[in-house]
Structure formats: structure tokens, C-alpha cells
Amino acid sequence: MMKRVPTVLVLSKSLFYRLRVVVSKANDRGDVPGWVLVAVMTAGLVTAIWLIADDALTSVFDRAMTSVSVRN
Structure with a gap:
């Protein structure tokens, strides 16, 4: 026993x-709607910033690439 x-x-x-x-x-069940909302809002913010600051970001990138380029 x-x-x-x-x-x-x-x-x-x-x-x-x-x-x-x-x-x-x-x-x-997870939090799929929350993650979807975060992804959509992030994409929206990136698009908005890109549309507003396209010229400034392009000039910053061009200057950065010029400053690190190899000179002969």
C-alpha cells in the first residue's frame, strides 16, 4: 500500500x-491585432517622414557618401 x-x-x-x-x-491566442497595428503605424510614420524630408535625407546621404568615398 x-x-x-x-x-x-x-x-x-x-x-x-x-x-x-x-x-x-x-x-x-496571441496579440496579432496589436502587432499588426504597430507594423502599420511604423510603415505610416516612415512614409510620412520620407515624404516630408526626402530632399534633406537625400542631401545628407549624398554628403555622407562623398565624405567617405575613395579619392585618387
């Missing part, structure tokens, strides 16, 4: 943990 009690406890504990994992996975 003493040997059966620990075995029953181990099996019930194992079953409890497995059920908990299954239930937690079933309720885990």
Missing part, C-alpha cells in the same frame, strides 16, 4: 501538469 501512494501522487501530478499545458495553449 505504501508503494502505491507515491505512484498515484506522481501520476496525478503528471496528469495535472499535462492538462495545465493543454489548457494554457488552448487559451493562448
